[in-house]
Amino acid sequence: MLDAVDRTTAGERIIASKAAPRGLLPMEARGLTLAISGKRLVDAVDLDLNANSITMIMGPNGAGKSLLIRLLHGMITPTSGSITWSGEQLNEGMRRRQAMVFQRPVLLRRSVAANVDFVLSLRGPTDKAKRDHILEHVGLLEHAKQPARLLSGGEQQRLALARALALEPDVLFLDEPTASLDPASVLRIEQIVSSAHASGTKIIFITHDFGQAKRLAGDIVLMHRGGVLEHTPAEKFFEKPQTAKGADFLAGRIVL
Amino acid sequence: MQDFAEAFRLAFTLVLSGDPDLLEIIGLSLRVSLSAMLISCAFGLAIGATVAVLRFPGRGAVIVLMNSLMGLPPVVVGLVVYLMLSNAGPLGFLQLLYTPTAMIIAQSVLITPIIAALSRQVLEDLYSEYAEQFRSLCVPTHTAIGALLWDARYSLLTVALAGFGRAVAEVGAVIIVGGNIAHLTRVMTTAIALETSKGDLALAMALGMVLLTIAILVNASVMALRSTAARHAYA
Amino acid sequence: MTTTKAGMRFAMALVLAAGISVPAVADDASIIVQSTTSTANSGLYDYMLPIFEKKTGIKVNVVAVGTGQAIKNAQNCDGDVLLVHAKSAEEKFVADGFGLKRSDVMYNDFIIVGPPSDPAKIKGDKSAGDALKKIAGAKANFASRGDNSGTHKAEIKLWKAAGVDIKDSSGQWYRETGSGMGATLNTAVGMGAYALTDRGTWISFKNKGDFEILVEGDKSLFNQYGIMLVNPEKCPNVKAKAGQSFIDWVLSADGQNTIRSFQLDGKQLFFPNAEAEPMQKAG
Numbered sequence: 001m002l003d004a005v006d007r008t009t010a011g012e013r014i015i016a017s018k019a020a021p022r023g024l025l026p027m028e029a030r031g032l033t034l035a036i037s038g039k040r041l042v043d044a045v046d047l048d049l050n051a052n053s054i055t056m057i058m059g060p061n062g063a064g065k066s067l068l069i070r071l072l073h074g075m076i077t078p079t080s081g082s083i084t085w086s087g088e089q090l091n092e093g094m095r096r097r098q099a100m101v102f103q104r105p106v107l108l109r110r111s112v113a114a115n116v117d118f119v120l121s122l123r124g125p126t127d128k129a130k131r132d133h134i135l136e137h138v139g140l141l142e143h144a145k146q147p148a149r150l151l152s153g154g155e156q157q158r159l160a161l162a163r164a165l166a167l168e169p170d171v172l173f174l175d176e177p178t179a180s181l182d183p184a185s186v187l188r189i190e191q192i193v194s195s196a197h198a199s200g201t202k203i204i205f206i207t208h209d210f211g212q213a214k215r216l217a218g219d220i221v222l223m224h225r226g227g228v229l230e231h232t233p234a235e236k237f238f239e240k241p242q243t244a245k246g247a248d249f250l251a252g253r254i255v256l
Numbered sequence: 257m258q259d260f261a262e263a264f265r266l267a268f269t270l271v272l273s274g275d276p277d278l279l280e281i282i283g284l285s286l287r288v289s290l291s292a293m294l295i296s297c298a299f300g301l302a303i304g305a306t307v308a309v310l311r312f313p314g315r316g317a318v319i320v321l322m323n324s325l326m327g328l329p330p331v332v333v334g335l336v337v338y339l340m341l342s343n344a345g346p347l348g349f350l351q352l353l354y355t356p357t358a359m360i361i362a363q364s365v366l367i368t369p370i371i372a373a374l375s376r377q378v379l380e381d382l383y384s385e386y387a388e389q390f391r392s393l394c395v396p397t398h399t400a401i402g403a404l405l406w407d408a409r410y411s412l413l414t415v416a417l418a419g420f421g422r423a424v425a426e427v428g429a430v431i432i433v434g435g436n437i438a439h440l441t442r443v444m445t446t447a448i449a450l451e452t453s454k455g456d457l458a459l460a461m462a463l464g465m466v467l468l469t470i471a472i473l474v475n476a477s478v479m480a481l482r483s484t485a486a487r488h489a490y491a
Numbered sequence: 492m493t494t495t496k497a498g499m500r501f502a503m504a505l506v507l508a509a510g511i512s513v514p515a516v517a518d519d520a521s522i523i524v525q526s527t528t529s530t531a532n533s534g535l536y537d538y539m540l541p542i543f544e545k546k547t548g549i550k551v552n553v554v555a556v557g558t559g560q561a562i563k564n565a566q567n568c569d570g571d572v573l574l575v576h577a578k579s580a581e582e583k584f585v586a587d588g589f590g591l592k593r594s595d596v597m598y599n600d601f602i603i604v605g606p607p608s609d610p611a612k613i614k615g616d617k618s619a620g621d622a623l624k625k626i627a628g629a630k631a632n633f634a635s636r637g638d639n640s641g642t643h644k645a646e647i648k649l650w651k652a653a654g655v656d657i658k659d660s661s662g663q664w665y666r667e668t669g670s671g672m673g674a675t676l677n678t679a680v681g682m683g684a685y686a687l688t689d690r691g692t693w694i695s696f697k698n699k700g701d702f703e704i705l706v707e708g709d710k711s712l713f714n715q716y717g718i719m720l721v722n723p724e725k726c727p728n729v730k731a732k733a734g735q736s737f738i739d740w741v742l743s744a745d746g747q748n749t750i751r752s753f754q755l756d757g758k759q760l761f762f763p764n765a766e767a768e769p770m771q772k773a774g
């Protein structure tokens with residue numbers, strides 16, 4: 001569907017090919033609210049995301065970032081409000097075209113290769129060439145036979161990323177995938193994410209790292225206490241935040 | 257104390273002499289209890305996995321029931337199976353009473369709850385780890401169950417062995433439905449009960465030691481199998 | 492009911508699928524005899540059944556339980572032949588239509604065993620009744636089967652004849668074990684209590700400790716065994732032909748001689764007393 005002329009393997013296609021953004025976008029959330037035992041953890045969020053940019057979500061700990069992307073991904077049902085992707089209510093079919101890398105990667109108690117195989121088998125027949133290609137792409141091919149749980153933290157994050165990419169998602173959610181990684185590993189993950197973006201995958205990325213946001217972000221969503229403070233193009237955000245709290249956050253002051 | 261020394265001596269002589277009666281009894285014990293273990297795994301793992309993964313009304317009650325049934329007294333199981341299989345009972349037409357099959361059925365009834373309850377716990381623990389990832393991936397329930405069973409297989413092996421241990425050690429159920437018939441339904445535990453009732457405590461004790469040795473051998477070979485399998489899994 | 496059957500069939504299929512072949516016992520060449528632990532534990536069956544099996548090719552499987560349970564099992568049609576020792580219960584079994592004609596097979600005798608200290612001073616008593624009275628008088632421990640078996644029933648009869656009401660003493664000096672003969676003897680030896688046992692079990696019993704036979708030989712201690720076929724009209728699965736040929740053989744001169752020749756420690760245990768010419772009495 002992307003590039004009929006390209007005769008390379010499926011694995012190469014998802015990772016390397018430059019293409020127009022795929023289906024699903026734009027996303028529209030209206031009045032999105034999640035209340036648990038009376039507390040509004042996500043509070044009346046209105047948000048529009050378009051296809052073209054990498055969206056970075058920022059904000060202090062406990063702001064509700066992880067909950068927001070779980071809502072957008074349809075893993076939890078909102079208390080009220082609506083989410084549409086390309087004008088349609090979020091449904092199972094759409095969810096299958098999205099993937100998420102969690103803040104703490106959950107790897108199956110299997111080998112590295114088997115972790116990717118499992119995900120491939122969910123969407124079709126497993127394909128060894130494709131799997132190896134994906135592992136190669138994230139630099140884990142030499143660890144293919146190793147138990148996934150014996151990988152280092154950075155390697156585990158890359159495997160989680162590889163597994164998500166194996167789904168060839170239209171939308172990829174990443175929840176602080178580079179927290180606690182060394183600078184080289186951070187760059188490596190950023191490269192993989194960039195190339196996925198270049199191949200047409202919408203990236204929604206939570207981070208606390210300003211440098212990373214500057215390097216990757218197209219637009220910034222700043223969250224605070226369950227709400228969206230501002231949603232601004234990245235250059236503009238770093239030049240001059242639209243809100244006083246945004247400025248405080250950027251300056252490293254405590255945001256209350 | 258004298259009995260212990262005598263029992264040790266007897267146990268050795270029995271094993272070394274390769275007494276055909278003893279071998280027959282050991283063979284039947286293994287056949288009955290291993291079969292019961294396999295059958296109970298088929299049912300118990302299915303039940304355990306289903307309860308671990310699905311959320312339904314009354315689930316808590318089902319778990320309490322499963323956990324309680326682990327304590328089923330073998331005699332009660334034997335009695336119930338006897339009443340079912342008896343010619344006066346609803347399943348009498350199967351003509352299974354006083355056969356090894358009846359013993360396999362009784363032991364399966366006895367240990368299925370054990371396998372179901374223990375595997376439920378093991379699988380639920382693993383599932384709590386996997387659940388978010390599975391929800392994100394839209395993994396269908398049956399695939400999730402398959403993945404859990406596979407990834408927990410080594411823990412489940414221990415669960416199966418717990419079931420086997422209970423089966424091979426019980427006497428109350430098999431003596432009722434098997435009848436302890438010589439050369440037909442006599443197993444290690446019923447033979448031990450018989451020798452005890454004959455007052456031959458040394459021989460009973462010796463048979464007990466042989467039974468323990470068998471249990472150790474079965475467990476050791478499963479463990480050996482497990483570690484080679486684990487080594488090959490990543491080779 | 493159908494679902495239970497279907498479930499069973501599924502389970503059976505599983506048994507077979509698991510590659511476990513189960514030898515069918517249900518062929519015509521084998522019968523089940525519901526009998527008592529006392530006969531089985533003495534080794535009588537191990538001695539005489541091979542002789543019968545060799546003659547007829549019929550395999551005899553003995554289920555050895557207490558007489559009460561043996562009769563109950565036979566009433567449930569879970570056996571072809573009943574060979575027990577509780578005459579009145581046997582006669583009731585036949586009268587209720589569960590069994591065909593009952594025949595005397597043999598007798599052995601009961602004995603009273605106890606510790607050498609003999610607290611009730613019963614050693615050498617010629618009358619079992621006197622001995623029991625003394626035990627009750629001395630409130631000396633007595634271990635009873637308490638399991639409704641033939642031996643237990645005989646013991647109750649003896650207490651009654653001696654005019655002792657044991658109900659009130661249960662749990663005090665009168666201890667009901669609720670288990671088989673061997674288990675009861677183990678208990679008696681363990682607590683130094685008197686016990687009533689059949690001689691066969693006692694002779695082959697290995698855990699005697701220093702216990703001795705204290706009372707024996709009284710006529711009231713004789714223990715009659717009876718044999719009967721389970722009624723095929725009540726229980727269509729009964730293998731009447733094979734069962735009857737076993738009964739016929741046991742009652743025949745050959746069978747009776749076999750019983751007579753069975754010895755343990757050089758002692759004859761069972762005394763055959765079948766009536767002559769039993770052959771024409773088949774059901």
Ligand SMILES: Nc1ncnc2c1ncn2[C@@H]1O[C@H](COP(=O)(O)OP(=O)(O)OP(=O)(O)O)[C@@H](O)[C@H]1O
Pocket residue numbers: 036041059060061062063064065066067068103
């Ligand atoms: N299931 C839940 N029940 C109750 N409270 C919850 C639940 N899940 C999250 N919370 C609370 O909601 C708030 C937002 O959580 P969330 O995980 O979205 O924070 P976050 O913005 O991702 O923070 P961090 O930067 O630390 O990852 C937190 O205060 C958290 O304690």
Ligand SMILES: [Mg+2]
Pocket residue numbers: 065066067103175
């Ligand atoms: Mg978070």
